[in-house]
């Protein structure tokens with residue numbers, strides 16, 4: 001036990017030094033913890049999230065290699081345990097997202113937030129706890145990719161998906177550690193709201209698996225969900241632009257991260273949208289074959 005503790009301390013020191021120096025040299029910032037979230041599990045140092053991301057990436061890469069090496073294909077009928085896991089995970093994420101979305105909006109109204117341009121205030125502890133909860137939900141969301149691996153759905157394990165899941169977790173650690181409130185409320189509430197629909201979609205997709213006709217009938221709105229996600233990123237980008245313009249009283253480096261991160265997601269989602277809905281549609285397929 002002592003050896004494990006000693007090893008963890010050594011890793012913690014190295015990782016913390018690395019993250020601190022990266023933030024100092026790349027963004028010119030010194031992170032300071034905030035009393036509202038200090039002492040809560042997995043927040044006082046960047047090590048837990050960095051270790052979690054490392055384990056996550058190892059599982060994803062290991063899973064992909066295993067699928068490829070064994071030439072595994074998605075099964076027609078999945079094991080009952082996997083089906084149950086998928087349904088439970090989606091139900092849990094659906095409920096949690098709904099709770100966080102409503103909770104954050106309620107706190108924003110209570111604290112008289114304006115749409116954009118809000119500052120983080122130490123006394124807004126309930127808001128801080130909700131933002132912290134949003135950070136914790138990123139650990140749960142790693143399960144999405146594990147599900148994809150267990151289902152052998154390599155088509156879903158894209159750069160977009162893995163980049164999104166690993167980077168967003170680190171970003172929300174920084175926010176929950178440094179300024180869990182103010183302008184962060186908007187992304188957290190909006191994204192939780194979008195995730196309510198996303199996990200409902202995944203839940204239905206899992207329930208209706210095996211009957212493609214019915215599934216297509218009830219999941220026709222997948223395309224609009226992707227549009228909603230892109231609209232969300234567009235709103236966040238606008239928010240970051242506005243905050244930079246008016247010099248909003250929120251850490252400027254977090255606004256800069258928001259700005260460039262949203263551009264990257266918009267580009268990746270636009271590419272996903274074109275491939276999934278435009279090029280694979282009957283008209284899109286016709287156009288591509290004519291061009292060939």
Ligand SMILES: CC(C)(COP(=O)(O)OP(=O)(O)OC[C@H]1O[C@@H](n2cnc3c(N)ncnc32)[C@H](O)[C@@H]1OP(=O)(O)O)[C@@H](O)C(=O)NCCC(=O)NCCSC(=O)CC(=O)O
Pocket residue numbers: 074086089090143144145147148151153156160161164191194195198201202203205206209222223225226227229272276
């Ligand atoms: C409609 C989308 C939500 C999902 O598009 P996909 O192409 O991945 O979806 P799909 O139609 O193939 O989904 C059905 C398949 O997903 C399986 N499935 C069920 N639950 C799942 C879960 N929790 N995670 C991953 N896959 C899951 C179903 O069993 C089914 O598999 P089978 O077909 O075998 O039965 C899209 O808008 C989207 O987000 N695409 C980007 C890809 C992505 O990774 N998105 C999530 C993270 S990004 C994100 O979250 C952005 C944000 O914050 O808004």
